[in-house]
């Protein structure tokens with residue numbers, strides 16, 4: 178049964194499904210495949226099927242190349258929680274690359290918890306062992322010349338010096354950027370605590386942060402992106418949201434195009450995606466739907482989704498700019514620790530880019546005036562103790578709007 182009512186309303190998507198091609202002459206191919214779950218045998222078949230329209234894994238790597246797989250290893254959480262890329266997908270891709278003659282490395286720079294501990298907890302340590310891949314922690318950086326807005330950007334040496342990158346993001350909602358998928362996953366190439374410095378530089382500008390992510394992508398382009406959207410995450414992602422079963426794999430050489438399709442499959446409006454908006458304004462290939470050719474499972478046969486968005490995401494409700502500015506404190510959400518859960522470990526305070534969090538007299542407080550709403554504190558709190566305090570007016574408008582995406 179066709180359940181793509183929302184997408185049928187979009188003329189661009191109609192064009193895309195028709196494979197009308199790009200007026201600008203560069204078509205980005207994105208492949209979609211459905212699959213039930215993470216059972217190794219069926220997952221392998223699904224990945225092979227997914228890559229067929231793209232030429233198979235051999236189209237992306239050559240024998241003897243050092244191929245780095247970059248999964249999402251945000252924190253030490255079990256695979257079922259959908260915080261990290263599922264280890265079965267990592268293992269299947271590692272085995273396919275190895276069979277094609279590649280030397281497989283698996284690496285990331287987790288936000289918290291230590292690389293090996295995260296790898297063990299999320300199952301990627303075992304996936305590496307079973308597939309014969311080498312785990313590499315991103316602990317040393319190389320300085321690179323920025324390509325536009327930023328003079329220089331430091332990326333992990335292991336990431337930059339690999340012959341090929343295969344990006345393995347998890348499709349999740351994201352409190353700062355609304356959605357994290359292929360482009361955002363590459364922020365993991367920034368080594369450890371240097372991530373906080375970039376949040377501070379971007380401040381509360383989601384557009385500037387999106388531009389940074391797009392420039393990171395351009396400094397070292399992944400050769401292939403395979404999205405784990407079998408069990409994705411909705412709600413208060415990327416660390417505390419709810420798993421949602423989509424049963425989908427999405428792949429393509431261009432992470433911008435892959436994200437455009439992932440965003441549509443998740444039913445998230447384009448105007449909430451700063452990465453997509455910036456990619457359009459930068460004129461990047463893959464940012465426009467008319468440049469994308471869909472292959473594999475026809476979207477008409479996929480049930481429509483509409484992800485619950487994070488509570489912290491700004492929704493403008495069409496209010497005039499002057500009113501939004503005047504009522505900012507009532508129209509904005511800020512973090513606030515739940516004293517019944519918070520154990521005052523100080524992890525959020527130490528990670529907060531502008532130093533907006535203090536712990537004094539056995540109490541944690543957030544200085545809203547300094548807070549840039551990067552939500553790192555919520556992402557990194559191991560106890561899910563940092564909650565969201567929503568302004569009264571914002572709560573009322575959401576109630577009136579009455580939709581789960583607001």
Ligand code: SF4
Pocket residue numbers: 514518519520521522523524525526541557558559560561562563
């Ligand atoms: S909110 Fe979480 S990370 Fe911050 S001090 Fe409390 S328990 Fe630790």
Ligand code: SF4
Pocket residue numbers: 512528529530531532533534543547548549550551552553554555
């Ligand atoms: S308090 Fe939290 S959301 Fe605000 S700046 Fe610090 S880490 Fe970011």
